[in-house]
Amino acid sequence: GISPRVSLLIFCSLSLQENHVHDKLVPHSLLQKDFVPFLLNFLREQTSQILTNGPSTPAKTPNSKVLRSSASHGSQKTGSERRAGNSAGSCSSRMQLFSQMTPASSYTPDAMRRGRRKGNNSANAAGQQVARDIGRSLTEEEDGKGDSASLSGGRRKRSEVGPTSANSPPDQLNLNNLEEFPPMSAASGLTNKPSRRINPTPVSSERSHSKPKMCFTSTPVSQSPAARFPSGTSLETFAAIQKGNVTSITGSSLQEEREMLKKERYSLSLDPSTPTKPNYSWNGSLTTDSQVVTCADLSKVSCKKQLELLAQLYSTCIAENLVPNIFLELFFVLQLLTSKGTTSSEDDAVERQHFQNVHNCVYFAVQVLDCQFEIISYLERGTLKLLAENERIASFSPGLHARLMKAYESSTAKVSLLLPSSVQSVSFQPETDNRSNFPSDRAFHIFKKQRDIFYELLREWEDNHEKPGWDFERVLGNRIRAMMNHLTAACNHSHFARLFQKQLIQMCKGPIGGGTSWGDTPDQDVLNMLGSDNLSRLKRLQERFVVPQSIRGPCPPPTFPGCQQFFRDFILSAGSYQFNQHLMDSLCLKILELDGLTLVEHEPSDGEADMDEQDEKKRFTAALMTLRLLAKFLGFLVFLPYQTVEPPSRDLQESAVTLRNQTLPVLDVLKLLRQSVLNRRTILTVPWIVEFLSLVDHFAPFLDYYGRVFSLLLQLYRCLVLSEDKEMSFLNKLLILAVLGWLFQLLFSAIAESGSVNFSMHVWLCYPLSGLYMWGLLFTPDFLFTGELRKLLASFVAGSGAKNGGFIRKITPTAAESLTAKPSVTQQKLQVELEQAFFHNQPPSLRRTVEFVAERVGSNCVKHIKATLVAELVKRAEVMLQDKVKEEDANHSKLLDEVCAQLYEEGAQALHKGREFCRLKGPEAVRVLLPEETSAAVLNSAEDIAVGLATEKACTWLSTNITALIKREVRTTFNRMLRVQGPSLSSEDTQGERKGCPPNCQHHAPFPSQIINEIKDVLCIAVGPRDEDEGVLYVQLECLLKRLSQTLQCRKFMCPTSEQQLARCTVELASLLVSDRVPIQDLKPQTQKKPERQRGRKNAVNGLLKSLLSVWKEDFWTPVPVQLMFSRKNVGYIAEVEQREWDLFLFMLHGLVDHGLMGNAEIESCLHSLQELLWSSDFLEELEAISRIFISEYHVAEPRTRPCELVRQPRGTVAAQS
């Protein structure tokens, strides 16, 4: 059996290495085409036995295996039992191994039918169908039926190009044909435990007893990809979907698996029987069922030569990207490395001879690892450590061991452990969120509520979604839809979509889809590994590869982990066309913005990456993560309407594809992809496009448009052969290969339920990007071997020949024509070129600084104009309006227009002033921000460019918006003016002169609230009802008034309402004092006689009234409603008393006049109107008398002492009469 393989190897490596096409070889192309799938299948087949016997290292069904061994079989089932069961299956598949070699034949409907099995056949069929159909559609294209512009323009073109492109990659192998990337996890034969086949293989009925198949994705295959989405708004499906990321409809749920796996891991970690014998040290910890594990021994390896050849062959396939997913292969190799199966010595199957025992498997694995050392060496540190400490490697290849050790020691790649960040809200920004951004008050108000409802829902979800029985749709569905209705009614969708998107980014931009408190724990594997100095290291290493990244497997389908789940479920529950559309708009915009990020190339340097470089990396990483997140959601939304639960039939497909071929894509990813290739920005663009495409529906891959996208991606994949070259860093390539491999695997399998964070993606993305600064990729003409890429090359060559051709200008001068005298086009062009040239040889930070300054100064300039010129104009408008509003109550809007029109001319000054501002501020800022050693010339140029750009930005905005701005501001002021007009204007006038507390005020006065409260208490007692002995102490009152004065003097804590209330209360108090209704206690010693007591009492009250009058006059800022003293109610207090006290009343009248609180005439008129009210006749008489006295006194203008004397008389009379 060796010689054919050797020749194949030669054949293959010839074609691979020489990239040479001979017409003579064309007939062999079929053979070549079949070779890779054959090899991969062969390896899977050969190793199935040994891996199956392992405890938890199935090649294709990691999790199911783990589960099975722990859950169903446990330790009871012996290895031989299992072997027996499995070998039957593998035998049957083995028999078909060669007959099924050609992918085409394995895809026959007949094979599919046979491939179906109970329980999960539909999903398998779906997987097969999609895989088949993808393959078919691309084949058709290749056959020339497809768009002529498509990448895989077919063999016709190749034959034209062939001989001339001596360096062309081995397209003879037809590797751009998807069919040659065998769908691995999709195939039922593959996912089936006993069979390790790569191609979909018809499976005999013998295996129908086997457990539900598990694919690499670790999720039950029984769920079709469509089940990720409900069909339309079907709530049943919804319920099934949103029950966690991975719910199977018919099979066991991933959740269960997780639980079991957790238990399993737990038991592993607690395994007390870890053997101490060195021979067992690494294997023992792996043992889950006390199975004795063979110790790998180099001396026991058989057929070394063959294994070496196989390893070389296999490595070549990996190295040349002939396998659909290199990480899957690495995964496989590591499985072999860590396999622990005792060999089935009784199994003498000829074909299995090479991998009949652990020793051989390990030997092979170490050989492959040795060849793939370059990739391995880029693994993150923790993994490297485990590999470096692997005893099998150490004993089988001391050389590889040493290199791994070295790589580990020099490695800086760490998986970043993000700390759980608490959920943060999107901050309110007046520029986008205040009233002026809404069409009406109502819309503004409604959105205010919606923002709060949204967060309420979010909090509720956060609190409850992990509780058993909690159901998103049931609990939140109706509330979300009610909210959508409100949004629709108020046309607020765009605002909400923005909020939604911002919150999404804020919460989910981390690598694992959000803070750890929100679901997924951040990579327990990594956490475990960090403290790894115990015997379970190998177990961990194994686990890491067997169940990488929380058992998602190396090729998990996209999911919405962590808080992404909330956003997905929200979209589903909302079921709002408007919302989805706005959200898609918003996502597209943000994606385009981020995709346009300026990428700065850094020369790889030996030393520490400088600050700029690090910032650049951070910026890049952040953009990349966000892009992937947004693209995933965009993909979700775009393909959502086409998702179906059941895989649609072929008939349906044809009509659907015909139909959908007519529509334009929401986001032109093909264009963006081409541009990114051209501009050497694939490192940023490909990962997010992959995320977007990972959510395609059943039909999308068959659409012309997406077919082209996939073809281009495939070309890219094939071109990125991993080797260190100067044009594109190894890690960049690795990243792209990882994501593409993942996507291809996904598409082929089309059995996808969960896990957006790819094992390899995760590792690469968390890599600190030390190599990721060689952005993009540079072509050589030889690189291009199909029409599509050649076209790209043509434009590339025409566009820029420079090595740094990917220079991206973020700010392009779009000089507003109205603003500047326009230089000739050529001159302009020259200037642009000069400017670009200027930056070219400067450090990238200079460019960023200039752009930044321009951006900020431009923006500040507009703000400055608003605050100065516009504010001034508005003030002037206010004056003009105030006059005119008084004249005529006429048409307000007309008035407004007139006034504004007068201002517009002056508004034109804005441009002039703006330019001045930029000229002043720009250079300042640039000078401060640039390093001091910057030469004067560079500085000047930088300043000039910054000023130019800032001016341009500001003036462009101002010239188009100044009039609207003036009008808006004037209108706002005018509306405020109309509202305010009236009472408050006059009160402002009266308070105008007063300012704050007296000098040296310590602000120790009692609080107004305290004084109001105390006065209220006094009023209470005075008004009653009160207890017999209840009263107010005189000193207490005296003190209260003194404190009132203090309180009023200190203005610190005073507010208008407090002061007005104090004024009103004190007038009430005065009225009650005047009518002698306040039960004042403790006036004078009790012994005094009655008349003296009376007089003393009156003097005391007079004293209090005097204090009040003085406070009213001196301390109040607001007008005191002293007129209330003459109200029906307050004068009534006097009337109700049997022995009426007019002295105090008269005293008050004089006091009011003397303190200037009321005029004579005013009092007279008050008294007069009092007399018109309904009183008892005797009271009316008294009132008239008092009135007369007051009037006569003031008309005579007698000295102040007299009134009291005079008053005594009438009072006496009154008393006598009553």
Added chain:
Amino acid sequence: MKLSKAQYDEIAQFLGHVQPTRQSLRKLKKRFPSQSQSTLLSIFSQEYQKQIKRTHAKHHTAEAIETYYQRYLSGVVKNAGAPVLLELANEVDFAPSLMARIVLERFLQEQEGTIPSKTLINSMLRDPSQIPDGVLANQVYQCTVNDCCYGPLVDCIKHAIGHEHEVLLREMLLEKNLSFLAEEQLRAKGYDKTPDFILEVPVAVEGHIIHWIESKASFGDECSHQAYLHDQFWSYWNRFGPGLVIYWYGFIEELDCHRERGILLKDCFPTDIVTLRHSVAQH
């Protein structure tokens, strides 16, 4: 001052069915001498309001209104100087100010023949001198003055207290050199929901980052806190991130359960404040 739920329940239970008079307040102070007067008054007021909310509808049926009005009329006919309305309110367990409102409304309706506007009623309650009937004016005034939970006077006191504590808080912020934007400034900028103060530079209080501070011159009981959370605090959080609420008259300890999520409760200005250090500038 923080109260445990149990302590609070004891007070609330004592308040059971008291009338909102100064006499009741006096008893309350006697029973719980260790609690501050303001805290007790605040709790009293809140508890009473809960009670009134429960029975509000009962007092506003057409029959009830008519009964009250007739009883008022016959009462003042007997003795216009007697506290007819106040006693009626106490008798039927209703707030005097609200009773005054009912009767005043009914009175005006009869006088004018139409249902009087809310503004007019409010204005008359604020200034009973405007009430055309002298006797009713006195009765109404007596009610509003004696009511320590409802009425224009109480409202004004509450408003004043709130304002004073805002000023106090502002002083403390200034003293600590924490720059902030006050409510007026925020409104002027067009913010739709505005806490009392937004810190321009966030600080950490007891290890929790805060962006805003809201001053509440009342006691934080379950009912009012829930309402505030829903109408204000979460809204602030939704816009400005985590923040601090100061219940100057204390709160139920158990309510301070959203610290991790970003709503911090205190009963005084915090002392444990960590500010952002501008280490770069200091070098």
